Amino acid sequence: MVEANKRAWDTYWRDFMEQPIGEFGRLTLNEYRRVVSRLLDINALKLVVEAGSGAGVTSIPFMEAKAKSVLIDFSREALIVARNLFLAFGLEDDAHLVVGDVLHMPIKDGCVDLVFNHGVLEHFNPDESVKILKEMKRLGRTVMVLVPYRINVGYQLAKFLCKVLRRPWPFGETIERDYTKEILVRELRKAGLKPVFIKKWARTWALKHLLVIISSNPAIAKSSRPIIERTAYMLARVLSVLTLSFDLLIAVCVKHPTEK
Helix, strand or coil, rough: CCCHHHHHHHHHHHCCCCCCCCCHHHHHHHHHHHHHHHHHHHHHHHHEECCCCCCCHHHHHHCCCCEEEEEEEEEEHHHHHHHHHHHCCCCCCCEEEEECCCCCCCCCCCCEEEEEECHHHCCCCCCHHHHHHHHHHEEEEEEEEEEEECCCCCHHHHHHHHCCCCCCCCCCCCCCCCCCCCHHHHHHHCEEEEEEEEECCCCCHHHHHHHHHHCCCCHHHHHHHHHHHHHHHHHHHHHHHHHHCCCEEEEEEEECCCCC
């Protein structure tokens, strides 16, 4: 099961994301920079770990703020994409890339300022998710997670189309879970974490998920002309507002006061 999942992710990163992010991704990254700057004092962070980094896009604001960044992922292909992305951003000297398991990260207890991930927990069952959160808590003073929000019409449509068209979910081996605030808080508390802030964020309406699934063409996920990407970005925001949809829940947590 683990090997099958790893193969699925290797295929995803190799075939779908082999080029640096396009204009759509850059616009979304700008939004992400703003939100993490409001939630965290990113200039005070010295050591940051992304546990299940994929291409490492969400580590970029911390590297830009001169934090030492360690990216851990079980997919070597993902880390190749990350290396190429950082080269494109001029950040290749600011990250340490590690092929590893997010359940057993080779880092000492309590030495990290921030441990975070984006799009990881939903690929595991709730018990496994709690184990990952506990491992993240072991490393760091602050934990941040970003997970898919259930109330996203485009995202739910993508899942539905995958089943109707009998196409494999292109983002991992199986269709992932989604979250409500209540589900996320329950898993965080089981891991001994206290949420200090939870926010609904991002309005891309899972547009690229939909395009990949409908077209069954990996090239659709790659960079296209900036004008097309900007138009798609604005369309996604309009659709999200009209359907009251958000892409993600983002939670910032600390160890529960009862824990040492």
